[in-house]
Amino acid sequence: MAASPFLPLTKADVDLVTSRKTIDERTPHRRSPYGEPVTISSSPSGASGDVTLDSYDATANVYLEQSALPGPAVMAYLDAVAGLVGDGTVLELGSGPEWDARYLESRGPRVLRTDGALAFVQMLRAAGHQARLLDVRTDDFGGPYDAVLADAVLLHVPREQFVDVLQRARQAVTSGGVLAITLKEGDGEAWTEAKLGRPRHFTYWREPAVRAALLNSGWQVLSLEHVEGRVEPWLFVTARTGQVPSKSPRRPV
Numbered sequence: 001m002a003a004s005p006f007l008p009l010t011k012a013d014v015d016l017v018t019s020r021k022t023i024d025e026r027t028p029h030r031r032s033p034y035g036e037p038v039t040i041s042s043s044p045s046g047a048s049g050d051v052t053l054d055s056y057d058a059t060a061n062v063y064l065e066q067s068a069l070p071g072p073a074v075m076a077y078l079d080a081v082a083g084l085v086g087d088g089t090v091l092e093l094g095s096g097p098e099w100d101a102r103y104l105e106s107r108g109p110r111v112l113r114t115d116g117a118l119a120f121v122q123m124l125r126a127a128g129h130q131a132r133l134l135d136v137r138t139d140d141f142g143g144p145y146d147a148v149l150a151d152a153v154l155l156h157v158p159r160e161q162f163v164d165v166l167q168r169a170r171q172a173v174t175s176g177g178v179l180a181i182t183l184k185e186g187d188g189e190a191w192t193e194a195k196l197g198r199p200r201h202f203t204y205w206r207e208p209a210v211r212a213a214l215l216n217s218g219w220q221v222l223s224l225e226h227v228e229g230r231v232e233p234w235l236f237v238t239a240r241t242g243q244v245p246s247k248s249p250r251r252p253v
Contacts, residue, residue, distance in 0.1 A: 048201035052156050053116050053135075055198035056096075060119035064097045066195050073227050074151070074182075075103060077236045080223070081149065081180045082107035084238065088146025091172060093136050094153030096120050098127070104149070112145070136165055143172035149180045155202050159189070162203070166217035170241055177241050179219055183210065185226065185233040205235060214239050 056063065070078065078100060081090075087108045095101050095113035097120070105111050113124050114134035124131035134141070137157060141148065148169040157165055169179055186204030193199055207224055214221055220242035227234040 048156075048158060052200045055196055055200050056117035057119045059196040059198055060117060060123060062196055064123075067097055067099065069099055070103055073236070074100070077151075077180070077182070077225075077227075078104050079107060080238060081147065081178065082109055084178045084222070084240075085109045085147045090147045090149050091141060091143065091145040093134065093141075093148065093150040095124060095131065098124060098129070100149065100151050109147070111149075137161055141168055141172035144174045145172055145177065146174055147178035147180060148172055151180070151182045154181050155184045155204075156200070157203060158201075159203050163213050163217050166213060166219065170218045173241060175241060178222075179214075179237075179239045181237050182227075183235045183237070184229075185235050207235065210235060210237060215242075218242055 082104060085108075087110070090104060090109045090111045092101050092104075092111050092113055095111075095115050096117075098113060101111040101113055113129050113131040115121050115124065115131065116133070116135045118133060121131045121133045136150070136153065150169075154162065154165060166179070170177075173179070183205045184202055185206065187206065189201065189203045191199050191201055207226070210224065211221055214237070218241060219239035222238040222240055223236075225236040227236050
C-alpha cells in the first residue's frame with residue numbers, strides 16, 4: 001500500500017538535532033569481554049538516545065566507511081522479509097548508509113528510508129531519496145505500511161521504551177502487517193566507543209523478554225533466530241500483527 005511522501009527537512013528538524021545535550025568526551029572507559037570500550041564509573045551526560053544520535057551525527061562518514069555490506073545471515077533474513085512483504089511498502093527505521101534498503105528493494109519491496117541522525121538523512125537525500133528524519137523513541141511513524149524494518153536500530157532504545165516503540169510500529173502497518181527487528185542478545189546494557197570512537201548505548205535482550213514485549217504490543221512472532229555475529233550474538237525477529245492480550249479475560253457465560 002502506498003504511503004504519503006515525506007516532507008523536506010524543516011527548521012524544526014534541525015532544531016531537534018541541535019537541542020540534544022552535548023557529549024562529555026572525558027567519560028572513562030574500559031574494554032568489554034568482546035574487545036569493545038565501554039564506560040565504567042560514569043556515563044555520558046544526557047539521555048542515552050540523544051548521546052547515541054549525536055555520535056552518529058558527528059561520525060556518519062566514519063560509520064559509512066566502517067560498515068560492511070550485509071553478510072549472508074542478514075541477506076537471508078532480508079530475503080525472508082521480502083518473501084513476507086512481496087512488492088509492498090516497507091518503512092525502514094534507521095536506514096543509515098542504506099545497505100539494507102538497497103538489498104531489500106532488489107528483492108521487490110519499496111523501502112521508505114528514515115533515520116534519527118540528521119547527517120544520515122542528508123546523505124540519503126543527496127542520493128535522491130525522500131528520507132525522513134524520524135526519532136523512533138518519540139515520533140509518529142505514519143503509514144499505513146506493509147512492514148516496518150529496524151535492523152540493528154531498536155538495540156539503542158532504552159528497555160522501558162521498547163514496548164511503546166513496538167506499539168507505534170503496530171499502529172503504522174496494515175492488517176496482517178509485518179515487523180522485522182534485530183537485537184543484540186545478552187543481558188543488561190552497555191556503552192561502547194567501538195567503531196566510531198564516540199559513545200553509543202546498547203540494550204541487550206533475551207528471547208523470553210522479546211517474545212513477551214511483542215505479544216503485549218500486539219505482535220505474533222513468526223520467527224526468532226539466534227544468530228552468531230562477528231563479535232556478539234544476535235536475535236533476528238519477524239512478527240505479524242495479532243491481538244493484544246486482554247488483561248481481564250472474559251469468562252464464559
